[in-house]
Amino acid sequence: MTKHQTVTIDQDTGEVLEGTAVAVSAPQAPAPANPVDAMLSFIERAATDPSIDLNKFERMLDMKERLDDRAREDRNRDAERQFYADLVAAQSALPVIVKNRKNTFNNTAFADLAAIEDAAMPVIRAHGFSVSAKSIPGAEAGNQRVVFRVAHRLGHVDQFEDDFPLDNQGTGGKASKTNIQAKGSTVTYARRYMLCAYFNIAIADGDGAPQQRQSAAPQIAAPTELTxxxxxxxxxxxxxxxxxxxxxxxxxxxxxxxxxxxxxxxxxxxxxxxxxxxxxxxxxxxxxxxxxxx
Incomplete structure (x- = not known):
């Protein structure tokens, strides 16, 4: 607390007519904005205040670290539980994808990556997931390793990887693509297979319109008599x-x-x-x- 003198002076004579001592509170330091700032502020005081027991302070820091670790583990467990709960919901809501292309080499129908993602990704994103796939080194010669990563809105991430034979041959085993084309085609195949495998996406023949997944759960008849x-x-x-x-x-x-x-x-x-x-x-x-x- 500080005091300031307030006075009134005659403008003609310069004489002090009256004065009053006014108590003014000293400006207070702003409170720390968050717990981290509060901890740093306490550390600064501990460094300059000899009355603070440093051993006790170190034990407090150790306790805080343990509490932070436990809170982090709890958040991770909650995020993982929500990840799989949303995964179940997403798999239940995904439609059956209808084959929309034909392989001219063997005359078989298939669903290309664009058709799968067009039907599946809006549902997957709506349930809080993002997906990514990329090629990584490590595969044996003639193969390409691809890692598939699924991230959830709460931070939990799951991923797996697999090796795929390079798609560089056509009918009769003849080379049909350049090396870069073969790599790109292989990664595209891998993305399609991994996406369908992870989210349990079904591919079916049809008339070109996506179908809703039908429940395969058998209907249990109600009992007709007591046991x-x-x-x-x-x-x-x-x-x-x-x-x-x-x-x-x-x-x-x-x-x-x-x-x-x-x-x-x-x-x-x-x-x-x-x-x-x-x-x-x-x-x-x-x-x-x-x-x-x-």
Whole structure:
């Protein structure tokens, strides 16, 4: 806290007419903008303040590093979990790609990279993924190694690599491309195969229009009668609750326990269990019979 003198002076005589001491707070240093700045500020004070225990300060730094490492591991695990959750969602939403080109050498149809990416990449990007492929050294002679990389919006990355034979021969094993053309064609083939393999993209014959992936999950028919275990459960609960079997079957609209509809089993079981719980609670709170005095 500092003091400043405020005065009033007569403009004609120059005489001081009055003065007032005003207390003015000293300007405060701005607070650190983030935790890193705060830590640096503390280190600066520790370097000049002999009262700070440096051993204790070092232990604090070690603890902070461990906490930062743990937080980083947690973020990485969360990012990895979200990566695979979004991968499942993307694979479920991807359409079946229809073959749109014909190989003139062997007269077979195929889907080229452009058709695959045109149909698949909007879905893949919408689920937070980016993909890239590039050639890298390391393959044996006559092959090209390509690495395929899938990155997620939260930072998790997955990648794999494979070697592909150079596409430099045509029909009859004759050379049909220059070396650079063969390399480019090989990388294109690799991108197509790797993209389809990673995202489980299906290729099918069709009329040229993309098809939605059909669910192959079998439809499970609803049960038409109770299992032996369910019948036994109802019979046991009826006995434990002293329920009148005829009244129970009448309420269930069945002639026997075996005729009870499977859809009604959860409701009937819950009713009997509630009745059993009420009976047991009443028994536990009933006053014990007084024993005659000895």
């Amino acid at each position: 032996a275990s369910q019948v036994k459960t109802l019979r046991t609960l009826i006995e434990q609750t002293d329920t009148d079997p005829k009244r129970f079957l009448s309420s269930a609209k069945a002639e026997s326990l075996e005729d009870v509809k499977p859809a009604d089993f959860p409701r009937l079981e819950a009713l009997l269990k509630r009745k059993l719980a009420d009976k047991q609670a009443a028994q536990s709170t009933a006053p014990a019979e007084e024993k005659p005095a000895a």
